[in-house]
Amino acid sequence: MVQIEIDMVRRRAEHNEGQIFSLEELSLHQQDIERIEHIDRWCRELRILYLQNNLIPRMENLGRLKKLEYLNLALNNIEVIENLEGCESLQKLDLTVNFVGRLSSLESLKHNVHLRELFLVGNPCTQFQGYRQYVVASLPQLQRLDGTDISRSERIRSVQGLDEVRRQVLRQEREYEQRRAAEKEEASGVTVYIFSPSCSSKGKAESAEEQRETEFWHAPCLFTPESRVEAYRHLEDRRRGKAESVTTSMTLITTDGRVLNVNEPKLDFCLTEDEENNSVVLDLSVYRHMDTSLMDVDVQPTYARVSVKGKIFQVVLPAEVKPDSSTAQRSQTTGHLVLTMPRVGTARCSDFPVPRHFLQLFLEDPKAFPGQPRDIVSPACPGSSPGLLRPGGILKRCLSLLSCSSGCGGVAALLRAPPW
Structure with missing residues (x-):
């Protein structure tokens, strides 16, 4: 598990002379982070925060960022929109390609009165019937949804028949949550293939390893938060194994000080x-x-x-x-x-x-x-x-x-x- 550490944040504050308390923009994308923490205490002046392409499952520990204007959480494992009421200055929220299935949770964004842009492309909730009408009617402060401007006429039409659309959305939410529960149960029972290098020769061991790798990547599976984490764990174990193999097998200078070609x-x-x-x-x-x-x-x-x-x-x-x-x-x-x-x-x-x-x-x-x-x-x-x-x-x-x-x-x- 990769945690947000103060050294990690300081390295990305070079443009601010390494000062994190007055930092206004922070990029922590593609760091395999699994939890948001410490940022709201260390960087109170943040206006822009990039956290895309990580393994974050929850939106948390962001409420103290009163000056935050743009939050990018695309390509993560988020399923519920929550805990952003304290971000009083939030204007743009990007949740592209996450796993938001509880569409009704976006009503918590009503407290973000300055919110102008919202991106939910690639989330399961976008497949719900009445999705766009429900979002437009629920967040009257929005001006753009998924990159498309919200016109005045669309906003007026979205209010019409809103009660029926809300009932449809809640019904589809319950169906989706049932499917997710089944997916989680199935993921917990997945068979893990453990490779043991008991082959009599190096060639056979490499062949078995390649076969295991092929089976892992070609095995059919659903695109879920659990499958993303499993793929990350697999790649991390493979990288660690390669690093250990190189460290143990490569000798550049012998114990008696003789340099090798x-x-x-x-x-x-x-x-x-x-x-x-x-x-x-x-x-x-x-x-x-x-x-x-x-x-x-x-x-x-x-x-x-x-x-x-x-x-x-x-x-x-x-x-x-x-x-x-x-x-x-x-x-x-x-x-x-x-x-x-x-x-x-x-x-x-x-x-x-x-x-x-x-x-x-x-x-x-x-x-x-x-x-x-x-x-x-x-x-x-x-x-x-x-x-x-x-x-x-x-x-x-x-x-x-x-x-x-x-x-x-x-x-x-x-x-x-x-x-x-």
Whole structure:
């Protein structure tokens, strides 16, 4: 259950320098809020309040908002119009796509003498015979209903035969409440499918999980407050399960401090050394049309990490670099992300040898990264096409990654004494 907390409200008061007591407009839409609380005590000066697309079942704790002019509660689970008598300045109320079936409850809005606009589109009560006539006659202060102006002639006609229309509305209300009681009883007896990962293999477990997901979303059900809450709970459990799975399975740095190569988004890349500018260059083939705001770059002295839509790409660098002097640029034509990382010192020498796992990686040695799945370690030169290559071909294609001056002996030593 998501609760309205003071930090949540303060974060949405940046335009008011974080001051919530003098706040006049507040947007808390799409927060999965299940109850209205605290707002009438914290934000007495509110004039506009957005609470659409949440899971709110009741209109409550709003009576102290004396200056509130516009209240948006569209796409929630509200069934009764209530507790707005204290909103003396209310001019516009939006209850689009809720579950209001007790149409007679809108008579409580007679106390809101400044109310000019009311939206009830998508509620069960709009299907009642005589719905519009009843609303227009019950709220003489209204000027627009469901986006349509109320003319003077319509208002006069609505009063005629109002007693008969009221009786029809009350009868339809009772029928609807009976149906709702049956729906609630049916919802309380719904069978909950619990998945237990007892399959003998990962593939079978994933298949069972996909089957359970398909069954959940394709199972016929009524559109009710209970079904909306159930769908939310299902999505929340699924998100939580994915987050826990990623947290437990992804290892970026081992317990002994060794940094691992990871390519979770499975992007092509090329890692080279620019001898003229004494720098290491990483060219990452990021998706061309992806927004740059979905990426995060972290350069450390011995490795570079890029987060692409939450998926981690990490590579160990062939030389120590300067993180503070590194730059990240995005190509406007190809979308590639290019990291330019100046090396520490003028050239790599024997006291900073090429990491031993680089040569193992190029020669397709499975011991290059023990304990890591093969699908996250590139078996060939970074940026090259996938496929099985002979060791000699790999070394030739990756020679630029292992280049150094003639005075360095790190690479030569590795070539003379293969790691196996």
